[in-house]
Amino acid sequence: MDNRTNLDDYLAGLGISEADEDEVTPPPPAPDASAEALPSEGLLNEDPKEVLERFLNALTSRMDDTLSVSVQQAEDALEAEITGENAAKLAGRDGRLLGAIEVIAYTVLAKQAGRSDLRVRIDVGGFRKRQADTLTKLAERLAIQVAKSGEPHELQPMPASERRVIHIALKEHPDVMSESVGEGASRRLIIRPRHG
Template identity: 20%
Template sequence: MKEITAVGRTIEEAVDSGLKQIQLLQEEVDITIVDEGNKGFLGLFGKRQAVVKLVEKRDALKLATQYLDKIVKSIDPKANIVSKKETKKISFHIDGDKTSLMIGKRGQTLYSLETLVQLVFNRYSDQYHHITIDIGDYRKKRQEALEQYAIKTANRVLKTKRKVHLEPMPSNERKVVHDTIAAFSKELATASEDTGTKRHVVVLYKK
């Protein structure tokens, strides 16, 4: 974060001088007037220059991107990150040679990274935004796999009439399962059980 103290004959002149030195636009900084200055008596006695302090505003997206970039580049120096900002939502897409390391088992590393970036962004932002991170086409492939898994389980429950407990999943993946089974059969119901990392979906046959 850049900051500088600048002087000038007037406040406006001091601000202009500071902006040139810090190489930022006025809307990108917070300005504090340290001394309004004094023209002095007859422009000679007691003359004092204006003093202002310019501090670069904290850009939540910029800081979150830098944080993500630092972690990703430590794993894959050649990785590329692209961000997209929408209303109340920011998405990051990562491509690289070591995507499997950044995704982790069943996306655990990816989701942990997503949580950390969310915390960094919201720490510096005055408005909440939902952060999502995708690496390669992992999310699309994972959703397709979950839908197939849900339908396979649904058919099993319809056949046996016995409930089935699925593997633990994060909330976003459980939602995919809930939605898929709800659309697949009205004879089935789903519920989430347990807490924390053990929370999972249960598929039941309606009596």
């Protein structure tokens, strides 16, 4: 199986091609486009894990053929790990590239396997693990500060995945609680005293 062709098929199925990069709206598919570029009824029954694994292998082989991909099924998500000497570069600045890869992977999963109910979590070179550790330590420091001062602390807007880490870190904390406020990209966390 040619991974490069597969990626082109996925991107074509999403209405994306290398030629579309500068265009605002993608052109309609060419009349001679491969039938495999669009999902068919049979593909919707494909194993989501296999779909995600195939997509990520195709993507990483185009970027760096020394990278390897492993995908595990979790309770409500598929969790992928991309490893290799240069894997951490896929995180991009502040994890933005990794976030974009997750969005595309989720879209591919929804289109190819018909599974929009599964989350997609991808880690590259341990980036997400290090980020979660940093956020957990931040949550612990802020919890102490809020518990001592009795005053709530509002954090800067952050993605849902980062808010989730802090919510989990403080879920069982006896003195403080966390809540999300705001809408869209402005959604942020407030850590406040639990009693009072």
